[in-house]
Amino acid sequence: MSARRSSASEQPRARLLDLWTREEAFGRPLGCVATSFTFDAEHFEEQCLARFLSIQSNPNETAKAYLIEREEKLAQCFACVLVDATHTAANRSLRWHMLPVRLPGGGILHAKLTLLVWENFIRVLIGSANLTEPAYRRNQEVMATLDFGPESNAAPELLRACIAFLHRVRGYAPGIDRTGSGPQVALADFLSSVDRRARSLPPADRDDAECALIPLVPDGDTVIQQLAARWVGPRPDRAWVLSPFFDEETRAGATAEAFAALLTVRGKRWLSFAGPGRTLPDGTVQIDAPATLKKSSHPSLQHTFAVVEQRIEIERKQEDRPLHAKSVWLERGDRALYMLGSSNFTAAGLGLHPRHNIELNLAYIIRDRASRFGKLCAQSWPHENELEDIESVQFLGGSPDSADNLDAPPLPAAFGLALFCLDKHGARLELEIGTDAPLVFEILSNEHGSLLDNQGWASSGSPHAVVLPWDTKRPPSSLEVRWHDAAKHEWSAPWIVNVADTSALPPPDELGSLSLAELIEILTSARPLHEVVLRILQRRESQKQPGTAIEVDPHKRVDTSQFLLRRMRRVAQALEGMRERMQQPVSSLDALRWRLRGPIGPVALAKRLSAEDSEGAAFMIAEVAATLRSVVWRPLGTLDKHAIGLEVSEITRSLQELAHAAPAPSGLAAYVATSFEELLS
Numbered sequence: 001m002s003a004r005r006s007s008a009s010e011q012p013r014a015r016l017l018d019l020w021t022r023e024e025a026f027g028r029p030l031g032c033v034a035t036s037f038t039f040d041a042e043h044f045e046e047q048c049l050a051r052f053l054s055i056q057s058n059p060n061e062t063a064k065a066y067l068i069e070r071e072e073k074l075a076q077c078f079a080c081v082l083v084d085a086t087h088t089a090a091n092r093s094l095r096w097h098m099l100p101v102r103l104p105g106g107g108i109l110h111a112k113l114t115l116l117v118w119e120n121f122i123r124v125l126i127g128s129a130n131l132t133e134p135a136y137r138r139n140q141e142v143m144a145t146l147d148f149g150p151e152s153n154a155a156p157e158l159l160r161a162c163i164a165f166l167h168r169v170r171g172y173a174p175g176i177d178r179t180g181s182g183p184q185v186a187l188a189d190f191l192s193s194v195d196r197r198a199r200s201l202p203p204a205d206r207d208d209a210e211c212a213l214i215p216l217v218p219d220g221d222t223v224i225q226q227l228a229a230r231w232v233g234p235r236p237d238r239a240w241v242l243s244p245f246f247d248e249e250t251r252a253g254a255t256a257e258a259f260a261a262l263l264t265v266r267g268k269r270w271l272s273f274a275g276p277g278r279t280l281p282d283g284t285v286q287i288d289a290p291a292t293l294k295k296s297s298h299p300s301l302q303h304t305f306a307v308v309e310q311r312i313e314i315e316r317k318q319e320d321r322p323l324h325a326k327s328v329w330l331e332r333g334d335r336a337l338y339m340l341g342s343s344n345f346t347a348a349g350l351g352l353h354p355r356h357n358i359e360l361n362l363a364y365i366i367r368d369r370a371s372r373f374g375k376l377c378a379q380s381w382p383h384e385n386e387l388e389d390i391e392s393v394q395f396l397g398g399s400p401d402s403a404d405n406l407d408a409p410p411l412p413a414a415f416g417l418a419l420f421c422l423d424k425h426g427a428r429l430e431l432e433i434g435t436d437a438p439l440v441f442e443i444l445s446n447e448h449g450s451l452l453d454n455q456g457w458a459s460s461g462s463p464h465a466v467v468l469p470w471d472t473k474r475p476p477s478s479l480e481v482r483w484h485d486a487a488k489h490e491w492s493a494p495w496i497v498n499v500a501d502t503s504a505l506p507p508p509d510e511l512g513s514l515s516l517a518e519l520i521e522i523l524t525s526a527r528p529l530h531e532v533v534l535r536i537l538q539r540r541e542s543q544k545q546p547g548t549a550i551e552v553d554p555h556k557r558v559d560t561s562q563f564l565l566r567r568m569r570r571v572a573q574a575l576e577g578m579r580e581r582m583q584q585p586v587s588s589l590d591a592l593r594w595r596l597r598g599p600i601g602p603v604a605l606a607k608r609l610s611a612e613d614s615e616g617a618a619f620m621i622a623e624v625a626a627t628l629r630s631v632v633w634r635p636l637g638t639l640d641k642h643a644i645g646l647e648v649s650e651i652t653r654s655l656q657e658l659a660h661a662a663p664a665p666s667g668l669a670a671y672v673a674t675s676f677e678e679l680l681s
Contacts, residue, residue: 016136016143019125020051020116026149027119029053030587030637031078031190033166034114035101035360036131037342041089043133044081045070049096052116053077057530064537067508069530071095075502075594076586078190080183081131082169084109085410090478090494094420094505097183097498099173102413103218106355109169111215112342113162113360117194119585119636122148124162126213126341126362128325135324140308140382142325142340144362146211148201154211155204161213163195165360168217172358174432175417181500182419186590193637214339216359222351223343223361227330228262230363231337235264236330242274242308242381243345244288244323246398252290255347257297262330269301273345274384276323277307284394285387291395305393306384325382326361334370338377339363346398411481411493412438418497420475422504427475429497431466433457438483443495445479447472473506475499503593510537511599516608520570522600523577529600571609571620575627578602582628587636589643596651602628603651606658617662622675625655629679652679 022029029052034044046059053073057066070093079096083089086108088100101109114125127143129135146154146162167188170176175184204211214226221229239262246252256271263269277287287307296303308323326344330337341361347353366374387393416432431443431452442453451468460466478494485491499505506512510533514522518536525532581600586592597603602624609617609624628651633644656676664672 014143016129016141017047017051019123019143019145020048020114022052022054022118023121026121028585028587028636029073029077030117030119030193031080032114032116033080033082033187033190034131035082035109035111035166035169036087037084037108037110037112038087038130038132038135039081039083039089040132041092041098043136044131045093045096047133047136048131049074049079056528062534064510065530065534068510068533069528071508071511072529075598076591078186078588078590080187080190082109082166082173086408088478088494088496090480090496092477094475094477094497094499095502097186098496099170099175099183099187099498100411100496101169101172101358102410103172103355103358104413107218107348107353108357109172110342110349110357111165111169111360113165115162115166115194117190120149122159122194122197124148124154124159126162126360128340128342134322138319138321139324140321142327142380144340146362148198153202153204156198156201158211158213159198159201160195161215163191163198165213165215165217166191168215169358175419175498178417181421182417183498184417186588189638190588210365212363212365214341214343214361214363216343216349216351216356216361218358220351223339223359224259224262224350224352227328227337227339227363230365231262231330232365233335234332236262236332236335236337237264237267238270238272238331239263240272240274240327240329240331240381241345242325242327242384243349244276244326245344245346245349246273246275246289246293247346248398249290249292251347252398253292253295253297255345255350255352256293256303258352259345259350260297260301263301264332267300269298270304271296271301272304272306274306274308274382276310278310279307285392286394286396287387288396288399290398294390294395305387305390307387308382308384312383323382327381329381331369334368336366336369336374336377337363338366340380408493409485409491411495412436412483414438415481415495418479418495419500420470420497421500422475423501427470429468429470429475429479430500431468432464433462433466434464435462437462438485441481441483443479443481445476447474447476451479475505501590501593503590503597507599514599514604514608516612519600519605519608520574523574523581523605524570525577568616568620571623574605575623578605578624579627579631582631583634585634585636586639586644588639589647592639592644592647596628596647603654606655610658610662614663618659618664618672619668621655621659621662622672625652625659625676625679628652628655649680652676656680 032052055069057069059066074095082099082101085100085102112127112129116123124146125143129141135141146158148159170187175182178184212230214223216223247255260271273293275287275289279285310322311318312321328339339361343349343359343361348356349359368374414434414437419430421428421430440454443451445451476497478496480492481495482492522532595601606621606624609620659672
């Protein structure tokens with residue numbers, strides 16, 4: 001009997017990037033959704049997604065191979081990040097969606113939730129770490145993992161609650177009312193597929209602690225109200241708070257007083273605050289917290305303090321490790337409640353501010369602090385130094401974490417969904433502009449300069465939906481909007497562009513220029529696509545080099561690969577390779593379309609046959625169609641066989657048109673026509 005795999009939630013110390021790493025038993029990656037306040041697109045693509053998708057190429061060593069592998073794997077997997085509107089990334093791969101989140105009336109998206117879905121496994125990450133390199137590599141962060149799989153299973157209700165939270169968050173992103181296609185439609189479909197899986201999961205297998213989400217959303221209960229509802233029995237008499245940020249002086253006292261209402265009103269009570277700090281060379285201790293917190297709201301309530309050092313020793317080396325973790329520990333006797341997540345100890349983070357943030361925390365209700373799980377939770381609290389004589393400590397003040405603390409205004413809400421579309425109507429940008437747009441604005445792109453300004457928009461009737469033709473091969477990942485506010489100050493911000501149908505995106509140049517021989521080489525190889533294409537590119541480069549040896553042996557100079565029988569044999573092998581690729585599990589309509597219409601799919605093969613082998617093209621294209629019809633599809637997620645059948649029929653008709661356009665003797669043309677009639681019947 002094999003040993004039980006150690007759950008990520010049972011590790012008090014771990015590398016956060018390891019939590020994204022796919023194990024063989026997880027199966028194929030199907031999709032991921034994440035929320036973040038600050039965001040680094042390069043870190044997300046090259047570190048997080050690379051581990052989730054099991055990308056083997058290194059962008060710093062083999063950039064072309066990495067690009068091809070990333071495009072291939074992302075084309076078959078859903079990915080979306082919801083980012084606070086003030087921290088969107090202007091440059092990224094359009095293979096994954098980015099939705100800016102803006103709260104009406106103020107507040108920020110501060111929650112950090114990641115949903116990772118594989119074929120046989122689902123993992124949820126809830127914590128303090130934004131999707132940035134400092135968060136994942138340097139900061140002191142806290143992260144809870146919820147695993148749903150055959151060997152260990154958290155409560156399915158938690159997974160469904162996370163899905164409901166993501167639905168709530170996406171309601172504050174543009175395009176929520178759009179139907180048919182676009183990032184919001186794709187996100188809703190993906191979340192629905194995960195919700196269906198959650199309904200079929202068995203109950204949780206842990207009995208030493210309960211677990212509950214503590215979300216903070218507009219018009220919802222405060223974090224303090226939810227903690228009070230989750231605590232069972234006599235109120236706690238001790239509380240510990242860990243936070244890198246606190247409110248400024250006066251408000252900090254009010255926040256502490258509101259939080260202290262969680263504690264018992266009888267007997268002695270203790271409330272301890274742990275924050276970032278340092279010890280100066282002269283021995284002076286500083287803590288990044290307001291001095292107001294030294295005064296408690298009641299004589300029987302004692303406030304104590306502890307410092308989490310920012311410079312710690314790791315493997316005998318001193319390293320800067322800024323504190324960014326946020327946690328709360330409530331305790332009475334043997335019982336405890338441990339909350340971790342994104343909420344700082346601020347009015348905006350706890351829901352006490354009228355323009356509070358969107359936050360997400362996870363609370364463990366621990367029945368026995370001495371249990372294995374209780375000790376594990378305690379071990380995840382960072383090392384802190386308790387302060388004995390607080391009168392000698394320098395309190396340096398707090399720093400708010402709300403929309404009040406922004407240096408520049410975000411993109412005005414009037415600029416809604418920006419969408420790139422490519423279909424039978426051509427390539428275009430569809431831009432949503434509301435009637436409350438600034439009086440003076442201009443929309444620009446790096447490729448074309450000025451696209452539209454307020455005068456041009458007004459002269460066309462100030463339409464809500466603006467359609468701009470796009471004649472450049474590559475669509476933009478963002479536009480730039482410049483505008484004037486009421487005080488006539490000029491501001492600028494990126495306007496994120498998403499794609500209506502990611503399968504319509506043009507492939508990398510290395511995949512779009514393959515010859516028939518190279519395409520056949522790819523389809524007949526058992527090696528990964530990026531490795532075969534890299535070998536092809538290297539061969540191309542070597543053939544360009546001057547001084548390439550000329551073959552003098554007359555037998556070797558004869559290219560037998562173009563002889564009819566050899567050519568037919570190679571095409572037959574390529575068709576079998578194409579069938580094997582098609583029969584791999586497919587999880588979404590976009591992934592299916594990329595597989596059918598992409599650079600190594602049946603349409604690409606048929607077009608190369610028409611261009612380079614016109615004499616036998618009609619017959620061989622019919623064979624491509626027959627092979628496609630023989631594929632045994634393995635749909636996953638929301639994709640069903642009916643949708644697959646519709647797509648295959650459409651592709652078959654496209655192949656029929658290509659075959660009929662190819663020159664062929666009358667007898668062969670009749671055979672090809674009959675073959676397609678049977679395939680389409």
